[in-house]
Structures are given as structure tokens and as C-alpha cells.
Amino acid sequence: MTAAGMNVDDLAARARDTRVVVVGGGLAGLAAAWRCAKVGMAVTVLEAAPALGGTLRRVELAGTTVGAGPWGWSSRGGAVHELVDDAGLTDRVVEAAETATWLARVPKVGAVPAPEASILGIPENAWDESVRAVIGWGGTWRAYLDRVRPPLTIGNERNLGTLVRARMGQDVLDRLVAPLSVGGFGLDPGEIDVGHAVPKLNAALTRTGSLQSAVAELRATRAEEGGVPPLKSLDGGMPQLVDALAARLAERDVQIETGTRVERIVRVGDVYEVAVDEDHVLVDDEGEEGESSPTRVADLVIVATGETDARRLLGGLLGRDLGAARSVTREIVTLVVDQAALDALPRGATVHAVPGTGAADSVVVESARWAWLAGVLGAGRHLLTVAFGSSREAPATEGLSDADAIELARSEAEAFLGVELPAVAGAHRARFELARPASALGQPEEAAEIRARVAGISGLGVVGAWISGSGLARVVADAGDEAERVRRARLFAPERGQ
Template sequence: MASEPSPTPPDFAAESALERIAKRAHATPVVVIGGGMAGLVAAHECAKVGLKVTVLEASDRLGGVVRATDVAGLRLDAGAESFATRGGHVRALIDELGLGDHVVTPAAGGAWVAGLGGSTDAAPLPGGGVLGIPSNPWAPEVRRIIGTNGSWRAYVDRLRPPLTIGHEHSLGKLVRSRMGQLVLQRLVAPVTTGVYSASPDDIDVDLAAPGLNAALTRAGSLSGAVDLLQSERAGAAPGSAVGGIDGGMTRLVDALVARLRDLEVELRTESPVARIESTAGGGWVVVTEPSALDEPALPLATSALPVAESMIPLAEAVSASLPAAAVIVATDEAAARSLLAPLVPGLAAEVGPSPVVEIITLVIADERLDAAPRGTGVLTVPGSYTAKALTHSTAKWEWIARAAGPGVHAVRVSFGAQGEEPATAGLDDAAAAELALAEASALLGIPLQPASLRGASRARFAQSQPAAVIGRPEVVSAARTAIAAVPGLGAAGAWLSGTGLAQVVPDARAEADRIRDALLWEYPAAS
């Protein structure tokens, strides 16, 4: 007896392919766990094709590291203040959301490096180079930082044979062996600590500076390799070029949230997730945590019951179990692994600690800062200062200077790096602001008085493990493969893509596309 063809779902029988897909999309629930930029972008990508999307965010705000703070009457970025222009992905999103005319570029003042010791403790960071590695160790601006002895040692690089068999993975070992300790300590380490929150010894050359090892073989020296890479990239937008948004990067979050609401995405804050459960039909249920177990009970709005019986625990009121055809987990790594490990074979539930960074934003009234004495910011030689970096925001961004007015300045002081708890961690807010002001005084070279401080704000971030750390790509690849093997589960976020919006945005979009394509071209699992 010939086998009968599989029955076509009745609702789809007389419809065109596009109509079937549209109907399927509107009937297919997707839950995105995490309301940071990765989660919002993933939700946007799913909602654009009509999928029924709910976003669950554990905290009381959306945007993750893109957040604002109000200090002394100024609304400033407390976290990410810019985006890398490479790839054009973030700019494309900004344009799509109607903010393209508000993109701005930072001032050309350049950064300094501090902690050099001696009579010249700080100097402008040389332009060009790759991760601080100079192309000409005898350039005056380089010699000012590493001294004549350092320049002689770096020049020995030109006399050494290139690596022709294999190559060096560790950036620190490569720079130390080729150009010496002073180049490593005073030029490269401030950059990797400031950018990656990691030591140069832990940074993978091929990930942080693609093509450098190959150029070393061709050029015969590390400085020559840097020069060769610069020549090859001439005319192209520098990989480190950044942009911002007039009024702050939080405008991107606001615009994205508004678009999601237009697409009827349900956005829930203060909704931590307890677990994800699989269903017999192949779908999922997302169970939220009771968010206020110790809160007083809430009275029912209308009830004829006695008062004692008309009260319900607030925890019950805010708990939920959400059915989903697919779930995208867009949290930090620890939370993502905790939620996914019970469902994903081979995925480790725990990882090592991630860098923790605190940013203290200060608003200071001191006309001496009008001259931008240390350019747009200062990186520090590791171990020389308590702070790892400083950004002079009013010198870097014209829109902040315009809002602040003459003689008033916004400064961001950063603490903490890989394997190093922020020095502010055990301090209360007042003491943290006091320490930040003292560090700002030293790094800017101007004694700032406590009376000049108009206000301060504090933000704490648990960063993802840097993507350029040796061995990290293998960890990420294994996690991606394991997660992708489970139908209906996805993951996005900086722990997978690497930090920075230029990496987070396209990665979240690609993961959402993978999930939505599977949902739209296969009948969704029963919820």
C-alpha cells in the first residue's frame, strides 16, 4: 500500500507561501532573555518578520552597558560612550532607527600615557602603530616615552631574523622578544589593559592584530611589519575609528526600544529568569523568578473577601511561565551557561571569573581643564596608578562641552582589569568619588580641589572575557556548536561575539536570523 503524503495544516492549505509564513510568524512566540544591546537587537530581528517576541530583563533598565547617568544637571553615558566604525554594522542600525544625522566623531586631541616615572610622567601616545607597537622606535614621540635606551633596544628588532617557522601567539612574548620590555610596558600594556582589560601576555596576536605575524615574516622585523600593515590599510577607515551620538549612546537604546514597541514586542524589566524547561511537544517554557519574595502583599483592586483573604503575595503576581517556540539567551556568560547547561549537552555550567570594571563619572568646575591638558584621555602603565584609564569627556565630545558650558568638565575614571578587583570595590560612593578625583588630578596633571567637584556617579560592569585572550576562540566555538545543536535555542552577547557594539550587533543579528529562519521554514513546535 502506497504511503500517504503528510497532511498539510488546515490553516495553511489554501494560502500562498508568503501568507503561510506570515501566519506562522504571528503565531510563533519567541522569548529573548536579556535586555542589553544583544537582546534588543535579536528581538528586533525576530520582530521585523512578525514573530511574537517577549524580552525579559532582570534589572530595572534596558540597554545593558549602554546606559545613562545624570550628574550635576548633565545627562551622560555611564557605560559605552562610542562605537567602532569597522564593518559599518552599528552605523547601519543607527541609520535604520533614524539617528544617522546625529552621529558625531570625537575630537582629534588624542590620548596620553601616564606612569612613565621620572620628570616626564606623562606624554602623548604616539599616533599610528598597532596596539601601541611603533613603526619607528626613533620617532621623537616614541623616544619621549621609552627613552634613548628603549629606542636602541627596540631598534635591535631590525637586526634580528624574522620568525619563519610558526609564529608567536602571545602579543606580550612577541613584543618583549623583538622590541624589549620598555616598548611592552610603556606602549603596549597601557593599550591592552585599557582596551581589553587584559595583560599583553594573554592577548592572541592573530586575534588582536590580524596579519601582524604574516607581515613580520614578510618585512623581517616587528616595526617593519607595523609599517607594512599601515601602508596596506592606507585609504581605508582605521579599525580603531569610533563614532558617537549627539546626546549620548543611550539614544540608540531609546530608539531601539521605541521601534520594538511599534513592532508590538513585549518588554518586561525586573523579570529575572529561573530556568528554561523543555515541553513534550518540542517547545520551551521560560519560568521567571519571583522578583519580590519579601515585599508586602498587594491588595486586590476589587474584592468582597475579608482583608486577610484579599491579599496575594507580590511574588505570585509577577511570576510567569512563558511558552516559546524558541528562546534566545542574551545575558552575560555566567547567567547564560547556568540557564543553558541543563538543556545543552556538553556545555559547561560555569567559567572562570570575568573582569570587573567600575567607572566613576565626575563633573568638575575648573577652568584649567578648558585647555585639555592631556588630550581626550589618559591610559596608564599597569601598576603606576590606581586607575587604569581616564576619559576627558568634554575634551573628547563637543556635544558634552556644549551642554556643560565653559569651565565645567565631565571626566570618567576607570578602575579594574583582568584578575584585578577595582580599587573602588570596597568603598562607599563618597569615598569612590574622592579616589577618582585624586586619580584625575594626577592623570590630568592639575591639582583638582574637592570644592570643584559638582557631582559624581558610579557604574559597575562585569565584562566578558576578552575575545582576543589566548584560548578564548576555542571556548566560544565549543559553546556555539553545542547550543546550535539544540533546536529552538540560541545565544548572543559579548561573551560570544567579543566586547564592543561593532561585534555584538552583527553577532546578535546573525544568531536571531538563524533562529527565525528555522522557525519560519519549519512548522513551529507546539507550546
């Protein structure tokens, strides 16, 4: 017997009688659907787009199949590895190559390597030559004041931008810290919460007496603990994880409907009515159109859409306006170029610009990070991703035609990498809602409030980067935890009258 007084057969029977609708077929939705399907629940996945995957969408470029979204995951935690194992792709896991990060369009300097001895761009020694090359003598002398100023009290400053400016000056903030936060997360340093981004930084600052010494102490601790977990991916690209999960779900008789936008979700008694676009027509495996009810009835509903739709659907269920989406609009232009000069990685694999100095925020040479991709493309051919748009400003590509956006991306990549890119062999343009990281100011608190309200409604869950924080590792772990909460509440709920 289980702790709830039910035996395994009872639990299995209850699982089989439980109807689950997952709204959204991105990685979070598929992970949540898998968690429910594994125990025998009857699951339906409804995806508004023509194909599953969300940001892990598939792109064909110059004869190569790649993804247009995230290229890998942080190996911290084991949630993604577990999902990859379940999908049968363990033997395809690969690790990113160690490559340098550069800074571009540094005033009066140009392009230089980013200092390695740093955290979030904050250097452990302002006098280091690699730091002085970026901020100059004036910036170095200003940063030196950090060594002689009184330390802050523990937890006194949460705003990363304010902390760095006060301790080390504007040049460190603008030229070292901002390029990483804007290029990587689309956020200004003033939108990053120090306590969540580097939980022990303020305490180390109080203990050591300076921000630079605090960074040095934390870096030493990280080194003792094995360093920063490497970035991992799949040989052949991340979209294959979507395909493999879809196949596993099909084996469990999960119903997957694409091109199906959910208009609203209504709680009626003990069940949910999930209303979809009335013009939707279900197409079976043979390609034949059939009847499709505009309403799905479910015992459990897990909302796994992007932020805008999730706030709309949950707001209706919770009876309150959840406000506008806070995600950043970002456009990624993926380019395949023929340029043998890039084989030598003259500026590493990742180049972030000083914000406000040009159109693009960052350029990544993905073929330098992933050996499998370099092998597929061949010597002299490279794949680049060029990112536009942050919380500071809309993407510079907004309103441009595809041809003009691609040309802008080419010219920006040329400037960032310092090599001529005379022609583009293939290109793709994608627009995303870039979710804020869990380290964004106010994000954890707002997420916790929404989660608490959702948990107050029986059989309802919510997953996705906008609620968990960005990053595939965090998204997958959170999706598993939330699906587990919802399914356990259903399986172990007492029978009526007990």
C-alpha cells in the same frame, strides 16, 4: 514560492504563530528582539534590572543626562548604523573629535604623549623621539635588536606579550603596549592573540624581517585603505538608542518586562519553559499590579544576559557546566568637574597609565571627544570617566564607600591630567562585567564551541558581548546574525510529516 516551498502568506502565518522570549534587555537583546519582531513574531523581552539598556544605562549628573557605559561604536561594518536607522536616529549620528592619547606614570618620565606611529602600542621606529621619550635610551637600544634578529616564521607566536618582549624588549611591552591593552580592554598583553588582534602582523614580520617594519607596512596599508574607522555616537548619548528601540518594539506589540530575573530555561518537547522569579509581579502601563505567571512558554529562546547568567542558563540546557565567567570586573567612576584648564586639553582626551603604577587604569575626558557634550556642559565644565580594574587586579575601588571611591577617582584624574580638580560637581559609580575582546587568547575558540552546542538545540540562540567579543559594533552585528539564524530555522523548517 520560497526556496522551502512556502509562499509569503505561509511564512507570515508561521511567524505570527511563533513565540520568542529574549532573556536580557541590553543592546544585544534588544537588537535580537527587533530582528524577530520585524517579521511578525510574538516577542517577549525579560530583563532582570529595573530598566533596559544593560551597560548603556542612563545617569543624571549635575543636570546633564549621560550614559554610564560605552560612549560610541567603531564605524567598521554597518550593523550599528542599520540599527540606528531602524530606530529613527540617523540624523543624530556624530563622530568623535580627533584627540591625542597620553601615557601617565611612566617611570622616571611622568606623562608623555603616546607615539602615533604604532599599532597596539608597538612602534614602527624605536628611534623616533616620541618613542624614546617613553622608553629611554636603554629601551631604545634594546628595541633596536628587533632590526637585526632573525624573523619569526608565519604564525609562530600568537601571544602579544611574548612577541613584543622577545622582539623589542620589556620597556616597549611595559610602557607602550601594556597601557593600551590594560587601559582599553582590561587585559594584559599576554592575554591578547596577535592573530586576531592584527591578523596580518605575523606574516608582515616574516616578510619584512622585523616587528617595527611589519608595523610600518601595515600602517601604510591602512592609510591607503582610508585609515582606522572613526568612533561614532549619538548626539545626546547612547542611552537614547535604548529608548528608541524600546519604542519601536512596543509598536510591534513586543512585551517588555523589567525587574524579571529568569531562574532557568527548560526544553519540554518542542517548546521552552522559561521560569522567572516567582515573586515577580507584572506592572502594566497604568502602574497597576496584576497577575504574572512564573513561567513563559516559547518556541524560540535567545539568551542575551551577561556572562555569569548566560553560562548558568545555557549550562542547564546543554547539560554541562560551562565554567566560570571570564569577563573582567571593572568599575567606572564618572565625574563632572569645573576646571577651565581642561578646555585646552593639556593631555589630550585619553590617558592610560603604565600598569601597576597607581590605582586607576585610564582616564577619558569625554567632553573633549564629543562636541555635543561639551556644548551641554558649557565652557570650563568637563565630564571624565575613570576606569579601575583589569585581569591583573581587582578594582582599587572595591570595598570602598561611594564617597571614598569618588574621591579616589578625583585624585587619580588629577594626577593623570596634570591639573587640579578641587571639587566634583557630580559623580556616578558603576560596576560592569567587561567582556573580553574577540582578540583575547582562546576567546574565539571557546565561543565557537559554545555556539556549536547551542546551535545543536532547535530554537535556541545566544548573544551578547561575552560570546561575540566586546565592542558595540561587534555585539550588534553578532546579535543580528544569531537572531537571523534562529528565526530562519523556525520559518523554513519543514512541517512535521514532510
